[in-house]
Amino acid sequence: MLQFAHPAYLWGLLAIALPILVHLFNQRRPRPLAFGAIEFVLRSQRQKARRLRLRQILLLALRCLLIAAVALALARPSLKPRGVEAAQTSGPQATALVLDASLSMRYRIGTRTLFEKARAEALSALERLGPDEPAAVGLCAGPGGFTGGGMGAPSFDRLAVRRLLQSAQPTYLASDLTGCLAAAAKALGESPVAGKRIIAFSDLAAHSIRLDAPPPLVPPAANAPPGSPGIRPNVVLVDAARASDLPNAAVVATAVRPSASLGPRGYEVVATIANSGTQMVSGLQVSLKVGPNTVAKGFVDVPARGTAKKTLGAVLPPGVVGGRVELARNEAQGLDEDDGQDFVVHVPRDVKALIVDGAPASLRSRDEAFFVEAALAPARTGGRIHAQTLDADAAANAPLDGYDVILLLNVAAPPKAFAEKLRQAAVQRGAGIFIALGDHVDPDAYNDSLGDLLPRPLHLIKTAAEPGAQGTEERAARFGTVEWAHPLFRVFGPAEREGLESARTFRYALLKPEGQAHTLASYDDGAPALIEKPMGRGRVLLYTSTASRTWTDWPIRVSFLPVLQQTVSWLADALEQRQPLPAQVGEERTLTPVAGARVEKVLGPDGQAVPFRRETAHPDDAVVPLAAPGPYRALVAPRGVEPREEPTLTFVAGLDPKESDLRRVDEAELKAQLGGAESAQVAASSAAAQGAHGTPLWSGLLLLGALALLGEGALTRK
């Protein structure tokens, strides 16, 4: 349907009468001339009569066309698309252009992304706005609605709006299109122009639209009487995907855990792969990369609208390891950004332990080190802990270099020289020392020999109950207070704590209340069971009972094994770290360094420094806004010292899995949410989004006029 922006110019069509009058004038007023050679005039005229007549008619037509084209072009006609009829109103409209800049807009069809298409459509829509229509633009991404401080009031500064659109880039964030439309409607309220229109350019993914939200309303004008209702704007949603299905497979979650079956430092990476398409994806290749190398590959079938898990295993190097799970790229179309997910895993280093057996026995089960050796056996630690057992005499003469942990099990008070070697190992090399007691331990001799190596001096040996005697079970001591948050006990969930609490201890050492030490666990009578003390760069942990069944039944309980393994790792400073909690793009992550250090710099996934802020309460911490997916690394240092990378603070920011689900919203429901078909339309292109303007025809008319002018000139010159 044809419409005109300036219909008054149509009066110019009356000027068509001019060439007609000229034509008639030329036809009716020839000058008479008696001419001698009329025969030749007659012959020429006869020869050319038909062509001349045709030319005259053509000239007349071209001149009429020229005037008509100019008059029509000035009236700025446009072809109104059928689909948006209901959304049109007469007169100029303040227009808010909402450009969806969420992650899903990075979806690629061929080589062009939905965002690029949407941006081009938005620019076209801007060009088509009338000169009396103010415009504002907003990039819809992130939980807060618009990025970059929201949408301003519509203005006539087209240049600024155009620049903003031209420089717009898609984000990695999720979007809330419903919130953006509401914010755009609010911004439109600041324009005095009566007509209000929102044109949103989006992929119309269902996850970005809340169908239960109220429709966007433009607030009433400031001078409106109180209680005036809001104005319902015309909303045109331009579908960047043009109603086509957007099949997509994505890695939506990654879990990394040790795998004993893979040997020392063997890990399995479990990737959850989602398929938002309507067709099952078969034989999708999944790769596991560590650094630049692909270390494992597999294939997975993902059902339509479903998920599948794929486990890939690899042996990882010790330290902080960054890796990535990747899907094979779909060349034709897809969202490339969610085809992979990074992860960071803190792989503990190998530990070398020396078990000093204070009470060896020929019967293995009676050997003091039996349970400890069993707990640290390679089969149970994945080969991560290499333990060597020596008796007390051999140990006293053996060099302690190279051992990360030395475990003294029921060793009689060692010679002072050996005690000094232990101290040196702890203080200088950071070695850990675990001391378990037993019948060979004389408290006074121990206090004398080990001195400040002991967290607290031994006082005396307390017998709570005699093993095997009547009522032993009731009288035996139990673990009372346990610091469950400590690395030693962190492995116990609430359900598993019973296994530790049920252990019975019949005899244990009481300690003198001297010295500064940290009690990790104590018996139900309050006596320390496990007590720790830092020693230089190392630590000393004292267990006040035996590591064999002599004084306690703990070694035969399931809970003994993880605690001992954790203890060795803890003392060797090679504790299997809790994997960093996953972060999501769009969130903020607070990085807290160790006491006395300060986060100086944070490097983003591209290796460049990313901005962060500090909070007054924790000036050494860094609060990092996460704008892009991938690994983030922190450089920390005490004040005034060159910062170095702190691997334990490394983490990965992932994408919002919602954005990988590109299922489209139901159009009928969407229109209903936006206020019905009267004010909401879904269009396939910016031309359809033009509302009152439709497809402009004036440029074509001007071209037609120019062609008519050229034709007229060519004909008259002949």
Place this chain on the structure above:
Amino acid sequence: MTLPASNVPAVLARLGPLQVQARKVMEGVLTGLHKSPHHGQSVEFSEHKEYAPGDEIRHIDWRAFAKLDKYYVKRFEMETNLRALLVLDVSGSMAYGRGPMTKLQYAAVCAGALAYLLSRQGDQVGLCLAGDGGISPGVREFLPFASSPSHVQELLHILEGAQGRGPTLLPAALDFAAEKAGRRALVIVLTDLFDATDRSIPALKMLRSRRHDVLLLQTHDREELEFPFDDPTRFLSMEDERQIEAQPRQIRESYLQQIRSFLESTRKDLARADVEVEQIATDAAPDRVLLKLLARREAA
């Protein structure tokens, strides 16, 4: 028509020293500068010709018969006066001309000048006005051959009174002229040759075929040659009721092509028939045109 008589003396003053000479031998009754084409009555022997039946027996050279035993007839050359007939087209189209002179006026000046010259050297001059009927179909007026000054005056008087009107009837006038010329004569035809019937050219050829020396002075107005009109024009025929409205700019190219073709074909056609053609625009000075013409004929 008023003959611009003042032009004639001026033209004559330029032509005076020249003598008009016919290119070919003419039969004449007056002895003069022109060689007579008639054999048999001259005093000057020309050649022998073998006798053939029909030849006059009195011209047989008996001396030659005695020597050669064959009959030969003597042939003689005899100088004679020229008979020139001026045929002037006085049709309507000859009245065209928006410059100083119409085509008819221009042709009349040329005719008058030639009559003066011819009579001054003793040649006989006649005049035939080719136009709508007067004394005969196609002949409005005819003045027989004579060479006296009074004859020339009369001829000029007729020229002065000639009016351009009516259709071109040149073929009939040329037939009339051929008949009146009798023996070989110089026939000077002054016309624009705008003949709707296309019979004028054959008539000129016929005249030549009767062994007359034919000179065509084809006169045109400059506007007829260049068609310099721009405004829409209703062209009216000067010889009949025809008229046509045209945009001159639109047909100029075609018109020029046609008239050039007409002039070219006329010239070539008549040249093949041994008719001398001089195509003249009326803005050219008549004396220069005649001087050039006579000089060329003298050279030939």
